[in-house]
Amino acid sequence: MGMPLRVVALVGSPSRPSSTAAVVSQILNELPDSIGRTLVSLNDIPAEALLSGDLNEPTLQAAIEAVEAADGVVIGTPIYKASLSGLMKSFIDTLPQYGMADKVVWPVGTGGSLAHALALDYGVRPILQSMGARHIIQSAFFNPADLTVPEGGR
Numbered sequence: 001m002g003m004p005l006r007v008v009a010l011v012g013s014p015s016r017p018s019s020t021a022a023v024v025s026q027i028l029n030e031l032p033d034s035i036g037r038t039l040v041s042l043n044d045i046p047a048e049a050l051l052s053g054d055l056n057e058p059t060l061q062a063a064i065e066a067v068e069a070a071d072g073v074v075i076g077t078p079i080y081k082a083s084l085s086g087l088m089k090s091f092i093d094t095l096p097q098y099g100m101a102d103k104v105v106w107p108v109g110t111g112g113s114l115a116h117a118l119a120l121d122y123g124v125r126p127i128l129q130s131m132g133a134r135h136i137i138q139s140a141f142f143n144p145a146d147l148t149v150p151e152g153g154r
Contacts, residue, residue, distance in 0.1 A: 006036040008066045009074035012088025013110075014043050019144040020110045024076035027108065038066045042087045050090045060094065067095060072104040075124060079111035079141075083123040092127060101132035107139040117141035 009028050013020040021041060028037045040063045042050070049057030055064070067073060077084040084092075092099075107124045109116065120139035128136050 004034055004036050005071045006038070006069055007031060007072040007074065008038045008040060008070040009076060010063075010067070010088065010091065011039065011041045011043075012075070012077040012085040012091065014085065014087050015078075016043065018078075019142070020076050020078050020108075023108060023110060023142050024074055027074055027076075027106075038070070040066055042091050045091070050087075050094065053094050055094070063091065064094060064099075067099060070103060072106070073100065075105060075107045075128070077107075077109055077124070079109045079116035079119045082116065082119045084109075084119070084127075092131075095131065097130075098132035100128055100134075102134050104135045104137065105133040106137040109139065109141045110144055111141065112145075113143065114141070 007028070009024045011018065011021045011024050025039060028039055031037055042063070045059045045063060046057060048054070049060045055061060075088065077088040080086070105128050107120045107128065109120045109124070111117070111119070120141060125136055125139065
């Protein structure tokens with residue numbers, strides 16, 4: 001019997017509380033118990049370390065290592081200006097060029113209207129493909145108005 005599958009879920013919302021975090025947490029909760037899971041809130045990483053790519057900063061280093069160790073990655077991001085959040089983009093920029101190689105990746109977005117849904121396929125999917133993802137699952141978009149989430153979050 002091999003190692004159990006591992007999924008890391010990245011939350012790229014700068015807000016607390018966050019509907020994106022609520023959606024991603026629910027996704028992790030729905031996984032079978034046999035799958036290892038890690039939730040990484042990118043807003044826990046100091047901005048200076050993230051923007052400068054300081055790979056010696058412990059929380060950034062731990063997040064990168066969680067992605068490297070994962071078999072599957074959930075990319076959870078609010079959609080801003082028809083694209084992923086700057087927080088998510090900054091984190092992705094710290095990963096190696098083929099940091100998604102041999103991984104199954106699921107882009108999940110939240111936004112104010114269905115008009116934002118295509119951002120996942122036109123903005124996020126090409127980034128993930130360029131990073132060598134083995135398989136990109138059909139993206140999922142959630143409108144916070146359709147969700148029960150903490151007040152004030154995105």
